[in-house]
Amino acid sequence: MHAPTNIVVQKYGGSSVADAAKIRLVAARVARTVRAGKKVVVVVSAMGKTTNQLIDKARLISASPSRRELDMLLTCGEREAMALLSMAVTEEGLEAISFTGSQAGILTNDRHSGARIVEVRPFRIEDELDRGRVVIVAGFQGVSYRREITTLGRGGSDTTAVALAAALRADYCEICSDVDGIYTADPRVVDAAQLLEAISHDEMLELAAQGAKVLHDSSVEFARRSGIALWARATSKDGGGTRIDFQPERDRQVAGVTGQKQLIRVKVRGGAAVEHALQIIEAASIPLTHLDLEGKELRCWFTIADVPDWTAVKARLEQVLGDDVDFGEEGAVSLVGQGIGSNPALINKARQTAVGAGVPVEAVSVSPLRITLWCEPAMVDPLTRALHAAFCE
Ligand code: ADP
Ligand code: ASP
Ligand code: MG
Secondary structure (H helix, E strand, O other), rough: OOOOOOOOEEEEEEHOOOOOHHHHHHHHHHHHHHHHHOOEEEEEEOOOOHHHHHHHHHHHHHHOOHHHHHHHHHHHHHHHHHHHHHHHHHHHHOOEEOOOOOOEEEEEOOOOOOOOEEEEHHHHHHHHHOOOOOOEEEEOOEOOOOOOEEEEEOHHHHHHHHHHHHHOOOOEEEEEOOOOOOOOOOOOOOOOOOOOOOOOOOHHHHHHHHOOOOHHHHHHHHHHHHHHOEEEEEOOOOOOOEEEOOOOOOOOOOOOEEEEEEEEEEEEHHHHHOOOOOOHHOOOOOOOOOEEOOEEEEEEEHHHHHHHHHHHHHHHHHHHHHHEEEEEEEEEEEEEEEOHHHHHHHHHHHHHHHHOOOOOOEEEEEEEEEEEEEEEEHHHHHHHHHHHHHHOO
């Protein structure tokens, strides 16, 4: 723990700034925090569905646009939101200034469309806070050491916020969205999902990595490393929410259930083919979520949203590997909880639950923090509900 700095970082997601009225509500929430005596840095996402719309626009021009040009395009979304929010905060009678990720000192590696933050130099933010201004920062973006504009992957504004909170030694960081915290499952999928008061970094990281998009996984890594107090809260409320930092007392081992519907599976057969496939995957920096390499057979999975130029990468795999490669779309549902993957009784209960729900399970994989059942994408929601009922209700 460090001495209090009185600095607070608040992040508002796309649905919270979807139109002018919502931007005004966010500005009013920011103003209440300032009037309570805090120095406020706000990180903002693109308005509503802007990022998806920009991707659709790019696809009208090219089936496989270059990642660099996509980054140039997508960063416009957050830039629009930051300027409008800065105007709205000014209308609240406060002084505000907006910065792009580059101006805010977010330095990344040189990987387009999935860059990692390597350093944060928040000097300009500190100067403006000292002048009494609210600083609004465009989320999801940074600049590489080659001065290229980069993006942090879908949902990356959460990571901008926590990285800034760590660099500024903020008293806490709030991730504000349309849900009032972390639930035992996506409340849009499971009606009976329950709000968690707290969750450990490890469990939250696993939930995020396995598809719970309520927090970007790297944001949880930053919080764990820096010890920043992290909250997931509703934009429409000033308090409450879920604190991400410790394992609360719980009478069950499972923290939550999460699903992924849009996984691409690549299957490769043959020693030389596997070598070539791994080289192509490395050259394309595909962030794999799972990999299974046994003898001369490779199976690996990734989320389609993480690979915007998948059409081009797939064509390359087909060109080099011919009949030795095939592709499929799969779904996966994961139970997450400390130690559950090493408990055979829980693994069997999960399998039996799927059988009882009439969901064919194609494979099971475990790690200390999770049990993952693989199934058809269309079965992800029914299986999530069945596992939630069996383990969390
Ligand atoms: P934002 O645009 O504010 O970043 P996101 O859409 O990225 O918001 O994340 C919030 C959404 O995450 C919620 O609307 C909810 O449907 C979904 N979600 C998935 N899993 C969970 C969970 N375990 N708890 C809460 N929300 C979840
Ligand atoms: N606007 C970006 C996205 O839609 C980043 C974010 O929302 O965090 O993925
Ligand atoms: Mg998000």
